[in-house]
Amino acid sequence: MQNNGKPLNVVGKPFRKVDARAKCTGQTKFADDIILPRMLACKILRSHEPHALIKNIDLSKALALPGVFAIVTGKDFPIPYGILPVSQDEHALCIDKVRFVGDPVAAVAAIDEDVAFDAMNLIEVEYEPLQTITSIEEGLLVNEPRIHDYGDGGNVHKKVSLEFGDMDEGFAEADLVREDTFFYEGNTHLPMEQHAAVAYFDPDEKLTLWSSTQTPHYVHRALAKVLEMPASHIRVIATPNGGGFGGKSDPFNHEVVVSKLAMITGRPVKCTLTREEVFYCHRGRHPVLMHVKTGVKKDGAITAMHFKSFLDGGAYGSYGVASTFYTGALQTVTYEVPRYKFQGARVFTNKPPCGPKRGHGTPQPRYALEVHLDKIAEQLNLDPAEMRRRHLVPPNSVTANYLRIGSMGLGACIDKVVEGSGWKDKFAWSNWRSAIGNRQSRKGIGIACSSYICGAGLPIYWNNMPQSGVQLRLDRQGGVCVMCGSTDIGQGSDSILAYIVAEILGIDPFDIRIVTADTDLTPVDLGSYSSRVTLMTGNAAIQAAERARELLTMAVAEKLNVPIENISFAERRAFDVENPEVGVSFAEAVVLAESKFGTIGTVGSYTPPRSPGKYKGAGVGPSPAYSYSAAVAEVDVDPSTGIVTVDRVWIAHDIGKSINPVLVMGQVEGSVYMGLGEILMEEMSYRANRNVVHKFPSLLEYKSPTTLEMCDVKTYLIEDPDPNGPFGAKEVGQGPLLPVPPAVANAVYNAVGVRVDEVPITPEKVLKALREKEKGRDARFGPTSIPNVEWPEPLRVLTPAEGGDGREMPRVAVHS
Amino acid sequence: MTNGTKQKAHISFLLNGEAAEVAFAPHKTLLEVLREDLTLTGTKHGCELGECGTCTVLVDGKSILSCLMLGLDAEGRSVETIEGMAEGAQLHPLQETFADTGAAQCGYCSPGFMLAAKELIAKCPKPSRDEIKEALSGNLCRCTGYIKIYEAVELAAAKMRGEEMELPRESLFGIE
Numbered sequence: 001m002q003n004n005g006k007p008l009n010v011v012g013k014p015f016r017k018v019d020a021r022a023k024c025t026g027q028t029k030f031a032d033d034i035i036l037p038r039m040l041a042c043k044i045l046r047s048h049e050p051h052a053l054i055k056n057i058d059l060s061k062a063l064a065l066p067g068v069f070a071i072v073t074g075k076d077f078p079i080p081y082g083i084l085p086v087s088q089d090e091h092a093l094c095i096d097k098v099r100f101v102g103d104p105v106a107a108v109a110a111i112d113e114d115v116a117f118d119a120m121n122l123i124e125v126e127y128e129p130l131q132t133i134t135s136i137e138e139g140l141l142v143n144e145p146r147i148h149d150y151g152d153g154g155n156v157h158k159k160v161s162l163e164f165g166d167m168d169e170g171f172a173e174a175d176l177v178r179e180d181t182f183f184y185e186g187n188t189h190l191p192m193e194q195h196a197a198v199a200y201f202d203p204d205e206k207l208t209l210w211s212s213t214q215t216p217h218y219v220h221r222a223l224a225k226v227l228e229m230p231a232s233h234i235r236v237i238a239t240p241n242g243g244g245f246g247g248k249s250d251p252f253n254h255e256v257v258v259s260k261l262a263m264i265t266g267r268p269v270k271c272t273l274t275r276e277e278v279f280y281c282h283r284g285r286h287p288v289l290m291h292v293k294t295g296v297k298k299d300g301a302i303t304a305m306h307f308k309s310f311l312d313g314g315a316y317g318s319y320g321v322a323s324t325f326y327t328g329a330l331q332t333v334t335y336e337v338p339r340y341k342f343q344g345a346r347v348f349t350n351k352p353p354c355g356p357k358r359g360h361g362t363p364q365p366r367y368a369l370e371v372h373l374d375k376i377a378e379q380l381n382l383d384p385a386e387m388r389r390r391h392l393v394p395p396n397s398v399t400a401n402y403l404r405i406g407s408m409g410l411g412a413c414i415d416k417v418v419e420g421s422g423w424k425d426k427f428a429w430s431n432w433r434s435a436i437g438n439r440q441s442r443k444g445i446g447i448a449c450s451s452y453i454c455g456a457g458l459p460i461y462w463n464n465m466p467q468s469g470v471q472l473r474l475d476r477q478g479g480v481c482v483m484c485g486s487t488d489i490g491q492g493s494d495s496i497l498a499y500i501v502a503e504i505l506g507i508d509p510f511d512i513r514i515v516t517a518d519t520d521l522t523p524v525d526l527g528s529y530s531s532r533v534t535l536m537t538g539n540a541a542i543q544a545a546e547r548a549r550e551l552l553t554m555a556v557a558e559k560l561n562v563p564i565e566n567i568s569f570a571e572r573r574a575f576d577v578e579n580p581e582v583g584v585s586f587a588e589a590v591v592l593a594e595s596k597f598g599t600i601g602t603v604g605s606y607t608p609p610r611s612p613g614k615y616k617g618a619g620v621g622p623s624p625a626y627s628y629s630a631a632v633a634e635v636d637v638d639p640s641t642g643i644v645t646v647d648r649v650w651i652a653h654d655i656g657k658s659i660n661p662v663l664v665m666g667q668v669e670g671s672v673y674m675g676l677g678e679i680l681m682e683e684m685s686y687r688a689n690r691n692v693v694h695k696f697p698s699l700l701e702y703k704s705p706t707t708l709e710m711c712d713v714k715t716y717l718i719e720d721p722d723p724n725g726p727f728g729a730k731e732v733g734q735g736p737l738l739p740v741p742p743a744v745a746n747a748v749y750n751a752v753g754v755r756v757d758e759v760p761i762t763p764e765k766v767l768k769a770l771r772e773k774e775k776g777r778d779a780r781f782g783p784t785s786i787p788n789v790e791w792p793e794p795l796r797v798l799t800p801a802e803g804g805d806g807r808e809m810p811r812v813a814v815h816s
Numbered sequence: 817m818t819n820g821t822k823q824k825a826h827i828s829f830l831l832n833g834e835a836a837e838v839a840f841a842p843h844k845t846l847l848e849v850l851r852e853d854l855t856l857t858g859t860k861h862g863c864e865l866g867e868c869g870t871c872t873v874l875v876d877g878k879s880i881l882s883c884l885m886l887g888l889d890a891e892g893r894s895v896e897t898i899e900g901m902a903e904g905a906q907l908h909p910l911q912e913t914f915a916d917t918g919a920a921q922c923g924y925c926s927p928g929f930m931l932a933a934k935e936l937i938a939k940c941p942k943p944s945r946d947e948i949k950e951a952l953s954g955n956l957c958r959c960t961g962y963i964k965i966y967e968a969v970e971l972a973a974a975k976m977r978g979e980e981m982e983l984p985r986e987s988l989f990g991i992e
Contacts, residue, residue, distance in 0.1 A: 014988040020915035023923025024907065026858020026898030030924065033857035114841075192862045192870055192924045192958055242860070242924030243958050275863040420991065490922025490959050661989045666918040666964055668990075673961030699867040699956065707949040710962050717990035 009570060010503040011727050014662035017495040018514060019240070019488065031196035031212040031239040032272045039198070040069055042258050042271035043116040045106040045123050046280065047098035050134075050350040050692035051147065052127035054096055057106060062122040067115035070264045071123070072257065073106045081222040083215075083250045083355075085461060087157075087317025089148055092226060092256035098127070099147055099315035100350050101693050102280025104253045109261040109269050132350045134688040136289055136310045139347025140787050147315060147348040152792075157313050157346045158321050160328065162617055163794040164400040165339030165802055170304025174295025176379060180372045181291050183783045184364035184741075184759040186312065187682035188284035189357050190704055193242020195281060196272040197255045199262035207263065208235045211255050214244045214487055215527030218460065220519045222251035223259055238517035241489035241528075245674070246356040248489070249529045250283050250318055279697035283355030284684060286323055286346075287312040288364040291786045292372050300373075300380055300387035304339040307331055308786060309365060311346040311354070318355035320346050322620055326361025329621030331369055332399040333451045334410060334628070335391045338801060340400045343791050350692050352684070356529060358674055359734045362452065363741060367679075367759060370448035370742030374749070384746070385423055385447050385632075389414045400799040402613030402806045406625050407730070409654030409720035410449055413630035416652035416716040421632040423447065427750075442637050443647075444751025449630045450738030454722075454731040455532025457608045457622030466605035468536035469523030472501065472544040474552075474600040478572075478587025480505065480512045482544075485525035486537045487517040491733050492663045493533045497541050499659055500726060504545035505552075506569025507586050523603065531731035534659060535624055536606045538726030543604030551600060555592035556584055609724065615797045615808040624724035627731045628654040631672075631739035633711075635747040639770055642763030644748055646676055649740060652716035656730035661717060667732040668715050675740025677705045681760050757782025827891040831856075832900025840887055846880075847871045849887035850897060858898035858927050862956065869955030872928035873897050879935045898927035901934070909972040910934060917983060919968035921959035929955050933969045941977055943969070 022028045059071050074095035082088045093104050106123050110116035130145050133155050143154030151157040171177055197211040207229065213219050216238040224231035241248055254271040261269040273281060289310040295303040309327040313320045328342030359366075377384035393399065395408040418424065426445045459467050471483040482501050488494040494516055498509040515521055525537055553567040556574045560567075560582055568577045575583025584592065593600050611622030631651040637644050649672050658664045681703040685695045696702050721728020741759055749755050754769035757780060765781040773779035793811065798804025825842035828835070831854070840853040847864070850856045850873070859882060862870035866884040873882045874896040901908040910930045913919070920926040929952060936943055936951040943951070948969050949962075957965065967987055974981035986992075 016915050017918070017920075019923075020920060021907070021911075023920040023926055024911040024914045024930070025902055026856075026927045028923050029857070030860070032861075033851075035852075035855060035857070190958055191922070192868065192956065193860070193922070194862070241922060243922045245958065275865070275867075416991075490924075492921070658989075662918045662964075662987075665988065665990060666921055666960055669961035669963045670921065670959050671961075674958070698865065699863045700865070704956065704958070706956065707953045707962050707966075710949075713961065713963060715986075715990045 006568065008503060010499045010509055011659050012661065015499060015509055015660055017492050018498045018509060019494055028240050030193055030242050031198060031210055034198045034210050036198065036200060036268040039268040039270055040109040040111065040265060041113040041116045042107055042109050042261055042269050043113065043120040044104045044254060044257060044271065045120045047103040047105055048101055049098055049127045049129055050101050051130040051132045052098050053130065054094060054098060054105065054125060055128050056126040058124040062108065062119040065115065065119045065122060067111035068108060068119045070109045070261055071106060072260055076260060077226060077256065079226045079228065081226050081251055082317050083218055083319055083460065084317060084321055086321055089150065089317045090253065092253045100352055101691065102352055103315065107257040107261065109265050132692055134349055134686065134692055136312045136347055137787055139312065139349050140345065140789060147350065155348045157317060157348050158324050159792055160324055160342065160344040160617060161791045161794040163341045163796045165799040167304050167306060167339055167341050170339035171295040173303040175298045176376065177293065177295045178372065178376050178379065179291065179293040180375060180757065181783045181786060182368040182371065182757045184288050184367055186285045186287040186354060186684040187678050188279060188282055188684050189245035189247030190702065191243030191245060191247055194273045194275055194278050195248060195252060195254065196270065197258050198268060198270040199258040200268040201262045201266060206233045206235065207259055208237065209255060209259055210237045210239050212241050212248055213238045214241060214248045214489055214529055216487060216517050216519055217485060217524050217526055219251045219255055223256065226256050227259060235520040238487040241487065244489035244528060245358045246360060246529065247283055249356055249527065252281065275699060276697045279694055280352045282314065282352035282684065283318050285357040286354040286361065288327055289783060289786060290365060290368040292368055294372060294376065296376055296380065298380060299390065300377065300382050301391050302335060302337050305331060305337050306341040307365060309344045310787065311344065312349050313346045314349055314351040314353035316353035318353045320354065323356065323361040325617060325620035327365050330362050330451055331365060332401050333393055333403055333405060333626050334449055335388060336393055337400055339799065341794065345789055351686055359452065359737050360530065363678065363738050366450050366738045367742045367745065370739065371745050371757065374746045383427065385414060385418050388449055398612055398800045401621065402611065402618060403621050404612055406724055407656060407720045407722040408628060409718040410628035410630060412718045412720065413628055413652035413654055414449065416718065417630045417632045417650040420714055420716065421445065421634065421650040423632055442639060442751055443634065444637065444747040444749065445632060445634050446743045446746025446750050447632050448739040448742035448746060450735060451626045451628050452531060452731060452735035452738060453623035454535045454625040454627060454725065455608060455623055456530040457611050457624065458619045459526055466607045467532065468525040468540045468606045470537060470540040470544040470604045471523050472548050472602045474548055474590045476591050476594050478590055480507065481515060482512055482541065483515045483522045484537050485517060485522045486533050487528045489528045491667065492660065493528065493537065496534050496538060496659050500538050500541045501545045504542060504549055505586065507572050531734045534729055534731065535725050538659065538729060539606040540604040542726050544602045547602035547604065548600060551597055552589045552593045555596045556589050559584065559592050612806045614806040615795060617795065625656065625722040625730050627735040629736045629739050631743040633740065633743040633747045635744060635751055637748055637751040637766065639752055642766035642770070644680060644761055644766060646711040646744055648712040648714065649743065650714045651736055652718055653732060653736050654718040654720055654730065655732050656722040656725045657719050657728035658717060659727065659729050664717060664732045665715055668736045669713050671734070671736035672713050672740050673705060673710055675737040676711060679741035679744045679759055679761055681762065683760055753779055755780040755782065825888055827888060829890045829892060830894040832896055842888060844887045845883050846885040846887045846890055847882035850882060856897050856899050860924055860927060869932065870925050870928045872931045872955065874931050874935060877935065877938065879932045896931065898930065901930065909975040910968065913968040913971040917964045917968040917971065919960060919964040925955060925957045929957065929965055937973045937976060941973060943973060
């Protein structure tokens with residue numbers, strides 16, 4: 001495709017990452033590794049009150065401490081910011097009110113971290129406590145006091161109500177209508193690197209910020225706004241992230257604070273969060289209560305689906321409006337859902353703010369949907385793998401909610417895991433229809449599928465500019481430098497740029513210099529979120545490299561006196577395809593081009609295609625392409641302890657085309673790992689009645705899988721190239737997490753005949769469900785009801801099948 | 817209060833095979849001394865409470881959590897950090913295999929893992945998968961799911977035994 005049918009020399013090969021040597025020798029400079037002369041240390045005083053008015057802040061004792069250079073408070077930061085334009089609700093330091101334990105109140109710059117810490121503890125803050133809002137139910141019911149003075153009333157941040165197609169007709173057509181309720185507890189990213197930022201204010205009054213951020217572009221925007229400085233005077237450099245998973249995607253208070261302190265003191269200032277602060281920083285998985293009602297025909301074909309979600313957003317907006325839409329967006333892209341209704345509500349609570357974690361807003365509904373379908377399959381007496389396989393969304397189609405599907409490899413994914421896991425034998429042998437309750441075996445098997453976007457179709461700030469830009473510089477020594485705003489968070493985005501440019505220019509990836517994530521040097525890329533980087537920077541890199549190749553081709557063709565279409569690039573040479581020994585070295589090709597055209601530099605950019613959805617709310621869900629995954633989990637459940645051990649996961653992922661298969665494998669295995677942690681043990685939970693403090697903000701007590709809990713993984717990569725992907729590539733960073741939690745939940749049921757409809761599936765919950773089962777009651781643990789909410793009149797959209805044009809229908813006045 | 821007014825402690829020790837001396841505030845951990853006073857920032861921190869294994873270094877060949885050891889206790893000892901693993905420009909086999917298998921994604925936990933693995937291979941030249949899991953169970957990694965790390969350790973151990981070994985095709989490309 002991008003290579004005119006030429007064999008690929010780099011793409012698809014398991015090359016080393018371009019930064020692998022640095023990472024394996026301890027030479028990669030993470031943000032906290034930056035040590036500058038005269039650098040001061042910053043500590044941030046955080047609220048120990050979950051919800052309170054700030055009555056007074058006394059800095060006198062702290063300021064008197066020798067070694068303290070500056071202290072700032074909320075009055076130094078009157079301008080609010082936030083990642084979404086609709087939720088500019090954060091201040092770098094709280095002004096008159098704190099909203100959760102951990103909210104920042106004051107910040108010290110001092111000669112070293114010890115002095116900064118001592119000074120922080122000498123700051124006296126007088127609070128007037130307010131009633132706390134600690135749950136989804138309270139957020140919906142308690143209107144006063146309001147945590148924020150904006151949103152959809154009381155403590156509701158956002159309510160959404162969308163309806164695609166005639167739901168009554170859909171449910172009437174069904175042979176079975178089933179309803180289920182689920183809860184997915186919140187959990188956090190837990191990157192091994194604690195967030196850190198270093199700021200430096202130049203003598204020429206320009207500010208530089210180094211930060212472990214996934215989104216330097218948005219940090220740049222936020223700094224310009226809050227500091228009231230021209231963005232052109234600010235340089236943001238994202239240091240390589242020591243893991244992100246979405247947790248470093250917001251602009252953060254410590255980034256703003258060190259910038260201000262550097263400007264005040266004229267010295268570099270660093271702030272590194274403690275692990276406890278990282279827990280309170282959060283922006284992780286929203287706790288979501290869900291209710292799903294689905295109508296199906298006898299063969300499992302869906303006739304209509306109504307999905308409701310309730311999100312505990314924590315104390316600030318963050319990405320929450322997008323998260324809310326995401327809990328209802330992607331239900332339609334795996335199996336055909338001809339009519340669909342979604343209602344979602346996000347509430348503010350006095351807890352650390354939730355935001356985007358790997359899968360952003362979709363693992364929760366995916367878990368609910370896939371367990372719900374498992375229950376439907378059982379009720380219809382169908383094999384759950386076959387039922388799913390039979391009703392897939394067709395490729396090159398448009399869903400009821402106007403998402404355009406391109407390539408669709410889910411069928412192949414299901415086939416691979418069904419075959420690899422021996423599903424047919426194992427599932428028949430453990431047949432839930434006859435054997436549950438009698439057999440002694442504790443082994444069980446479960447299946448689930450999923451899909452994820454390859455980049456959000458719309459940028460956070462709606463505009464007509466590209467989402468990703470790449471600039472290429474070629475020099476007369478044959479050097480190639482690729483500049484791009486993308487941020488390597490460990491996924492290998494720097495390497496992807498090198499592989500793609502090397503493929504097109506016929507050179508080695510290690511010949512290339514990569515300069516990324518520096519707002520002074522690199523064209524904008526919006527950041528490492530929404531699984532957008534390979535697809536978007538990859539396409540931009542292809543365009544830039546093809547433009548450079550074109551210049552080189554013209555110069556070489558002239559020199560060799562052969563037609564332009566004869567020139568090919570490989571093995572660091574440009575040559576005549578009809579006479580391959582006739583050619584020049586790559587460096588000579590650059591010299592020829594530079595002699596002919598002047599200095600050689602090219603640019604490339606990428607803007608996603610427009611989505612067919614035009615209704616209000618159609619901005620969340622569209623993507624240039626969708627990746628697909630299927631997983632089978634095999635578990636062992638100990639009925640005496642309730643402990644679930646996952647022995648093995650078979651997972652197939654539709655990657656479109658692997659740019660580097662070993663990096664794809666790493667993302668799949670890492671996603672399985674993270675999904676395993678979510679379903680078995682990870683939870684952000686708080687002592688509601690004890691000041692809403694986090695129960696266990698430490699790496700020891702917040703349980704995450706070690707080598708001893710990690711399961712065996714059998715991975716299959718399905719290559720079904722997507723026309724919108726670079727060389728056909730789709731995402732892999734987030735999608736493969738999604739099927740893991742429901743596959744395990746379904747396997748637990750298959751093992752011991754109890755449904756745990758609440759994530760994580762901890763031993764206590766399994767035991768409680770087993771007790772219920774012994775007593776002959778509903779063999780289940782999980783929520784039984786949802787709050788009664790007054791929903792706004794749904795926005796109605798005719799589906800494509802009903803002849804809709806993607807726009808909402810005019811609202812009809814309702815007379816009572 | 818430690819405003820540089822307190823007298824610094826001073827130690828002599830062997831650091832990555834070289835004689836070293838350093839002065840530092842006496843309450844500092846070995847992790848802080850390495851990173852802040854010797855600017856050897858290859859040693860990372862994830863919790864500074866002994867919970868994650870990220871700050872693992874070798875002291876007299878034994879893996880320890882440098883966040884739980886006082887710098888003062890390194891007096892006269894031999895300390896090896898990630899910066900000392902390669903022989904000049906020649907990477908240690910573990911560094912080679914971590915790079916080749918994709919065992920280092922973000923790379924933040926990698927120094928700790930490699931040093932813990934080095935100790936394991938020294939004690940057990942042909943570790944089984946279970947022995948590797950056991951030896952590395954104190955080190956957390958959030959990126960890889962550990963699998964590429966096991967493979968890198970197995971490959972490095974084989975190299976160090978002088979055996980030819982390649983990763984199975986399915987580890988690099990998935991199962992056919």
